[in-house]
Amino acid sequence: MAGRLTTWLRREGGESAASDGDEIARLRAARDAAEAANEAKTRFLASVAHEIRSPLNAIYGYAQLLERGDAKDTLAAARVIRRSAEHLAHLVEGLLDISQVEGGAMKLSREAIRFPEFLDQLIAMLDLQAQAKGLALVLERPERLPEFVHADPKRLRQVLINLATNAIKFTDHGTVTLKVEYRNELATFTVIDTGIGIAPEDAQRIFAPFERVGGPAAERPGVGLGLAITQALVHIMGGDIRVESRPGEGSRFTVRLMLSQPLSPPSEPAPEAGAVTGYLGRERWVLLIDDDPAHLAMVRSLLEPLGFQVRTASDGDSALALAAQVQPDLVLCDVMLAGENGWDIARQLRRRHGASLRIVMLSGEAPDSGNPPADGPANDTFVMKPFDFTVLLDVIAGQLGVEWVRAAGLPRGTAPAEAAMRLPVTVAPQAAAHCAEIERLVRIGHVRAIESEIDALAALAPEAGPLAERMRAALDRFDLKELARLAQAGVSDAA
Template sequence: VSAGLVALVLGLIYLQTSAAVHANELLAAVLWKVFFALVLIIGVVAWLFVLAQQSRRAAEEETRRQTTLLIQEIDAHKRTDAELQRAKEVAESANLAKSRYVVGLSHELRSPLNAISGYAQLLEQDNSLPPRPRDQVRVVRRSADHLSGLIDGILDISKIEAGRLYLSRDEVRLSDFLDQLVGMFRLQAAAKGIDFVFKRPPVLPVVVYADEKRLRQILINLLSNAIKFTQAGHVQFVVHYRSPVAEFEVIDTGPGIQPDDLERIFAPFERGALGVSQPQTGTGLGLTISRLLAGVMGGAIKVSSTVGTGSTFRVKLLLSEVTNPRREAPVDAPVYGYLGPRKTILITDDDPTHRDLLREVLAPLGFILLSAPDGPGCLALAQHCRPDLFLLDISMAGMDGWTVAETLRSAGHHQARILMISASALEAHGAPLAQPFHDGYLMKPIDIPRLLETVRQLLRIEWQYEPEQTPPPQWKPDSATRPPVKYIEELIGLGQLGYVRAIQLKLDEIGHEHPEHADFVAQMRTLVDRFDLDQYMATLKILHSYDH
């Protein structure tokens, strides 16, 4: 088309020019040359135009194909996101169901455990109880404490996994805290016949900020594992402090941990291959909880071990020093009353066993005690008397403890103190826990010293403590027939090993076979119960010298 238009234009030029000019042949030759030159140019331009059009069409087709693929990918992502959202909802629903189950199971276990632990504590404080039954009661209390610790451990794992574990900011007197731990585990190590070595830095802060319960839980788990799995040698507890980082090392000479088990032992209910063969392997939750708690507290736990040589656990935590600590007076002697006017306490619990337990604890101290089986009964009693302190169970049929507390506050009992007592975990109560209807919260099973300290703080009273009891009169060798020398030598050998349980069994054997040595057995049992092994050994050596 372009070439035809050019030819038409050149033909018109030739016709117009040839009429005026007589050199037709020369003009025709020039126009033909111009035409052929323009045809070449037109051909090249036309070809370039065709190529551009083809390229544009190919680009448009590729764009449409890519757009289609992108739309398909977006649809696939939408379907994947929808499936992930459904899976997330299912997982959250399952996790919520698990948490509800664990919390409900905790409540059902803590309710009977509260009576077991509470009455065991009361019996253990009864001085009229003979030594042997008191030892049996002590075993019951320790077993109840162990079961309570297992419940707390399962709850802690559930709360940490759900991200609902809350740390408290306590003022911990570090030296006293460490001395308590060392005193407890030194006795356990001595009873097992191994050495317990404690090394502390020359300078330690007096008071640090930490969650005392969680810190104690971590160290108790590590130290108890070290003593449990060490059959011979020693356990070292080493403390380093460089403000504000504290490092605790627990070093033992146990069987060690295989390299493949160094990470597996931190999984729930898992144990190392070498530890399974040891007696009393535990539940397998201690290290799991310790690592999780250390992570929540901003620290970490590391372990190194050599099979056949021992293991070393290192815990690093942030423990900042308290510049102005508050003063607290420790309670060392038993409480038998309080100073000032008599106070009235109203106990509300739907379980009569729990009401009786609280009555057994508080009645001997001089309080005026009232009790109600439910919320309406509590409100009815509160209208006729003005209690100074309400002890409210939370989970009650009909009207729960939170509703009772709110009703008491709205009824004008603003001066009275309200202490909530529950077997459910703290997180089970949600928002009501943060509302200003109550002044304190205690978990079941109730720890009697903690209960008394909370009552003292809420009522602002001062306890009267029993004076220190005079020590029992020393048993003298000539006051009764001395036991046979073979028994004395066996008891001396067991004392050198520090095997307290074996000493108690041997004393039982002597008391059963030789009733005439009852005074000797009673005196030795008193020393062993106090873990006064130095006086125990001194007395036996005196007896042994009389026979030689």
């Protein structure tokens, strides 16, 4: 009996010791994982700070020049500020994308896109970036591709741009190739570079959010979100992504997606509308509620020239008093006010003025930010900051039922010659010279010089303004193919 008891105690003691050892190992693994996550967060914050400072410095610097009156070209300064702001907005959108993916809230659209044209525009957008590093950017595709496929154009573009810009970033010499294959509705996109490559132990880490690998790759700018977002988007679209790489020999990223073809070609897009200059019908009153004077001034400057009567308030009491005084048709209210909740202000406005008052909430956070009322918000719709003016105008039109008055616009696909033919005969030869130079500069990718030539074209005569504006719009969206066509039309028109 004593022997059996001794054996049992030894066994139990051994098992207890083994159990304690397993628990200690688990705790150590959890600690190591927490420390690694903390280090990744620290690296991420440092990278984000670096990525933010460069465009922020451009915005801050050019704004000071404009304020001092020292900016020689105010239009060029405004473009730098806008593009820098867009860069910051894209960074924020990347963070939101990760949040949406992790929360399962991301939704895809399904549109019929012109497949070959989509690929050409993608290469045109990236070509200047590749040229700046002395790289050749190559598109390899079969002669026969379907004209239309179904896809979410924004997300597909995001995936391919992320992969291609990464390839350009990590390649110093040689070529970056986008190879496209399509068979039985399966599209295969392969981005091939001759860059620094990826170590085998890092091949999977590169897809983890906020992770950045060591070695030469660590010296390149970035926040470690691009590939994580790319992989997430590919998986959401029902595809897969793979990487093959060797250090010093380059990398090959392959994405496979099912892109079905529509049964019949989609109808042609509607004519492109001109800029909004006003609205039809009775005068409308708008109340803006925000504690940021710059935001109030910006939105007021947008709406008043269109014929709206605009009043502003920076707090709830002032807003309620103004609303009682002017009986606005529309309220644009920020969610996060200093010491106040925009949702509460909206609820009071709704209670006092009823359903006829249209209320649009504005916020830099998600629609559920700022603790909306548990019984449901009082607003009619929500707009996320920062917003494009056209988006805000679309929302206003939808809420008020107004019909916009627009400047004359050109239908989509209108031949560029039609825009150039509007130039008077007296300035056509000078315009042709500028257009010829723009066409040459497009080929070499000299953006600053292109902007200068467009400005010179616009200065020839007021009639040259529409052509110059279309060129600026094409340059802003990096549609170099369209810019070259516009320039060629300007040359041929004077011939």
